[in-house]
Amino acid sequence: MGNRSDEIARLVTRAIIGKRLWPGSKLSEQTLADVFDVSRAVVRQAIIRLSDDGLVVIERNRGAFVSRPSxxxxxxxxxxxxxxxxxxxxxxxxxxxxxxxxxxxxxxxxxxxxxxxxxxxxxxxxxxxxxxxxxxxxxxxxxxxxxxxxxxxxxxxxxxxxxxxxxxxxxxxxxxxxxxxxxxxxxxxxxxxxxxxxxxxxxxxxDEKLEPKMNVREALEPFIDGLGSERRAAE
Known part of the structure; x- marks a missing residue:
């Protein structure tokens, strides 16, 4: 689970740095699990990793969001x-x-x-x-x-x-x-x-009024094959 969650964290990081996932974007566990075809437990570990890096904030009863720094x-x-x-x-x-x-x-x-x-x-x-x-x-x-x-x-x-x-x-x-x-x-x-x-x-x-330009699925679409390549390389 560790390798997959680390790779998902890296791909989401690339989407953030590449300005596809914008500050304030909600990162639903279920959506990410569907996009990457993994369990929610794997996604949860990836989100924790992103939170540790300061790229994501986890809000109680609301979920995870791409950070919006002050x-x-x-x-x-x-x-x-x-x-x-x-x-x-x-x-x-x-x-x-x-x-x-x-x-x-x-x-x-x-x-x-x-x-x-x-x-x-x-x-x-x-x-x-x-x-x-x-x-x-x-x-x-x-x-x-x-x-x-x-x-x-x-x-x-x-x-x-x-x-x-x-x-x-x-x-x-x-x-x-x-x-x-x-x-x-x-x-x-x-x-x-x-x-x-x-x-x-x-x-x-x-810009405090910045809004996401695309949904999470669209933002991550270019990176989905990247996870598959990692899996094949590990096999």
Whole structure:
């Protein structure tokens, strides 16, 4: 049951991050059981997993819903990201090899190209991806897991917002951060990380009146075959 519930949780997560399941969408156990052709017990375990990740809220006598974060939660999520990344910065500064710095700069170059091509969706993905690559360099699996969980929650935030992001400014922060870290300027790098995340939060305009655009069955339809593939691979 564990493997199936974990895979359902991953597929629902993809639907949330892909903006198919919107904040406030009700996740009925029976509907999910029918969609994925599993028992309600399996679905229940998946919902608990999603709740642990902060992507779903379970309300007594009402059921489970895709989370609808508040602005305060957005601030707290980015504060947590700041603390994690500042710790990683202290570890990496002046210690990463040439391959590591080149990988970070290559990622920044890809983001530059996306911005130049006015591909905001790709630029947004690469922006989050830069921070994931940075944390990956720590080679600390616990820190990476904590960071990945927070990044998933920022993806949920982006389904709730109208954005006023200065992509060029945020991108310049990434380039500057790599330079500071390679030069061993830890304090300056940590201050830049804090300022960078504060600027991201200021770019969020939460839409409290947002309503789901499709029902749960429609939202999950592209992912149904994915569960079947997982099962066949396990057999």
């Amino acid at each position: 602005y305060r939660e957005a601030v707290e999520i980015y504060d947590a990201l700041t603390m994690l990344e500042q710790g990683v910065a202290a570890q990496l500064s002046g210690r990463l090899d040439a391959h590591g710095w080149n990988e970070l700069r290559h990622h920044v170059a890809l983001q530059h190209k996306a911005v130049e091509n006015k591909n905001e969706e790709l630029a947004d993905q690469l922006g989050s991806g830069f921070h994931e690559v940075l944390v990956k360099m720590s080679r600390n699996s616990v820190v990476q897991e904590m960071h990945a969980k927070l990044i998933r929650r920022t993806a949920l935030l982006r389904t709730l917002i109208s954005s006023r992001f200065d992509y060029c400014g945020l991108l310049n922060d990434h380039s500057k951060l790599v330079d500071l870290l390679e030069d061993g300027q830890v304090t300056a790098a940590q201050e830049l990380i804090d300022e960078h995340h504060r600027n991201v939060v200021r770019g969020y305009i939460l």
